[in-house]
Amino acid sequence: MIVVGAGSMGMSAGAHLTKRGVNTLLIDAFDPPHQEGSHHGDTRLIRHAYHGGPAYINMALRAHQLWNDLEEETGETLLVQSGVLNIASPAVYSYKTRLEHSRSLGLPVEYLDADEIRRRWTGIVVPEDYIGLYEPQAGYLLAERCISAYRKVAASAGAKLLTNTRVERLDASPGGVAVHTSKGVFHAGQVILSAGAWFKTLEPFLTLKVKPVRKVVGWFQPFNSGFDAGRFPGFTLGTPEGGFYGFPSLDGAGLKIGRHDGGVPWNPGEPVAPFGSYEEDEGDLRRALETYMPGASGVLHRGTVCKYELTPDEDFIIDRHPVYSNVWIAGGFSGHGFKFASVVGEILSDLATRGAASLDIGLFSMNRFN
Numbered sequence: 001m002i003v004v005g006a007g008s009m010g011m012s013a014g015a016h017l018t019k020r021g022v023n024t025l026l027i028d029a030f031d032p033p034h035q036e037g038s039h040h041g042d043t044r045l046i047r048h049a050y051h052g053g054p055a056y057i058n059m060a061l062r063a064h065q066l067w068n069d070l071e072e073e074t075g076e077t078l079l080v081q082s083g084v085l086n087i088a089s090p091a092v093y094s095y096k097t098r099l100e101h102s103r104s105l106g107l108p109v110e111y112l113d114a115d116e117i118r119r120r121w122t123g124i125v126v127p128e129d130y131i132g133l134y135e136p137q138a139g140y141l142l143a144e145r146c147i148s149a150y151r152k153v154a155a156s157a158g159a160k161l162l163t164n165t166r167v168e169r170l171d172a173s174p175g176g177v178a179v180h181t182s183k184g185v186f187h188a189g190q191v192i193l194s195a196g197a198w199f200k201t202l203e204p205f206l207t208l209k210v211k212p213v214r215k216v217v218g219w220f221q222p223f224n225s226g227f228d229a230g231r232f233p234g235f236t237l238g239t240p241e242g243g244f245y246g247f248p249s250l251d252g253a254g255l256k257i258g259r260h261d262g263g264v265p266w267n268p269g270e271p272v273a274p275f276g277s278y279e280e281d282e283g284d285l286r287r288a289l290e291t292y293m294p295g296a297s298g299v300l301h302r303g304t305v306c307k308y309e310l311t312p313d314e315d316f317i318i319d320r321h322p323v324y325s326n327v328w329i330a331g332g333f334s335g336h337g338f339k340f341a342s343v344v345g346e347i348l349s350d351l352a353t354r355g356a357a358s359l360d361i362g363l364f365s366m367n368r369f370n
């Protein structure tokens with residue numbers, strides 16, 4: 001088995017496959033974890049009460065379990081159960097179906113009105129009609145550490161990892177796949193493609209409906225300790241001005257905030273404009289903090305640039321190649337895929353070894369765009 005792209009999904013798939021005894025070669029253009037893909041910037045939210053319905057909720061719960069298993073296996077802390085508070089203007093979300101689905105699956109979710117939000121987290125300022133959905137068992141993942149942990153597990157189970165090796169072309173036939181790289185050609189019976197924001201580099205072998213977008217996040221100094229890890233939850237914030245998400249301040253790093261919607265299209269291979277190249281890089285984030293969390297809108301400590309890979313409906317693509325049945329695809333994680341990397345690795349491993357996944361992945365088929 002060859003895995004092309006050993007980032008969030010690929011490294012996890014490599015670990016799951018190798019532990020099942022599959023001879024696996026992972027190939028990556030960089031040295032994961034790294035800053036050229038979609039997985040850097042310290043933290044990623046893991047929420048369970050998904051708006052996409054029970055298939056997502058079941059995947060999120062299985063993903064959480066697998067992250068806990070990885071922590072046990074490696075002795076590393078990877079997941080911090082800080083709670084996640086979702087806040088929204090009723091003009092943006094109602095949370096009604098999310099609550100129904102979550103409760104029917106036994107998730108402990110709390111529905112909060114604006115008074116209750118302000119009472120529990122005094123740093124939050126929301127208009128009277130805003131609503132909250134609090135997930136006490138949700139939290140955040142330490143992203144680079146997660147990838148390093150899967151890298152360690154894969155290596156100790158016997159996987160080979162080729163770093164700083166670009167895949168330039170693939171040829172497939174029913175008998176096998178040839179993977180042409182900057183360091184030679186490698187052959188395997190099956191291949192997994194998990195190239196994140198860089199899928200375009202694999203065309204014309206595969207053309208995916210995925211749009212890479214430049215995204216920024218910033219770390220801002222709070223004026224008090226109410227935003228520190230241990231006191232403040234992870235959050236999402238749906239407002240008429242945009243959708244935001246963020247994390248408490250870890251070890252004095254500052255409250256981290258990003259904007260989910262918007263962003264500048266990017267083409268693989270082009271330079272990525274550094275943080276601060278556009279007024280809105282800091283401006284959008286600062287304005288959201290000044291409005292909804294003014295106590296966290298101090299100096300900007302740090303900003304970074306990352307990439308989303310957006311599908312038209314922001315659901316993922318996990319499927320077989322449309323022509324070559326021995327090629328599997330995991331892409332289009334649309335700015336919310338990291339939490340699922342553990343379970344996506346397991347799903348890819350199921351698909352490659354048994355031809356089917358034990359979880360429902362019907363939502364993620366490629367032909368929904370036809």
Ligand SMILES: Cc1cc2nc3c(=O)[nH]c(=O)nc-3n(C[C@H](O)[C@H](O)[C@H](O)COP(=O)(O)OP(=O)(O)OC[C@H]3O[C@@H](n4cnc5c(N)ncnc54)[C@H](O)[C@@H]3O)c2cc1C
Nearest residue numbers: 005007008009029037038045167196198306333337338339
């Ligand atoms: C700012 C930001 C915030 C986010 N917040 C969250 C969040 O809170 N919660 C959440 O769940 N998700 C979040 N996400 C989304 C999540 O991080 C991504 O969905 C996930 O990391 C995508 O994983 P991937 O494996 O597809 O891509 P990556 O992790 O980028 O891996 C792709 C790998 O493929 C390699 N590659 C590509 N092309 C080639 C080639 N031709 N040859 C060799 N190697 C190749 C790359 O080098 C890379 O290592 C966020 C993303 C960003 C950018």
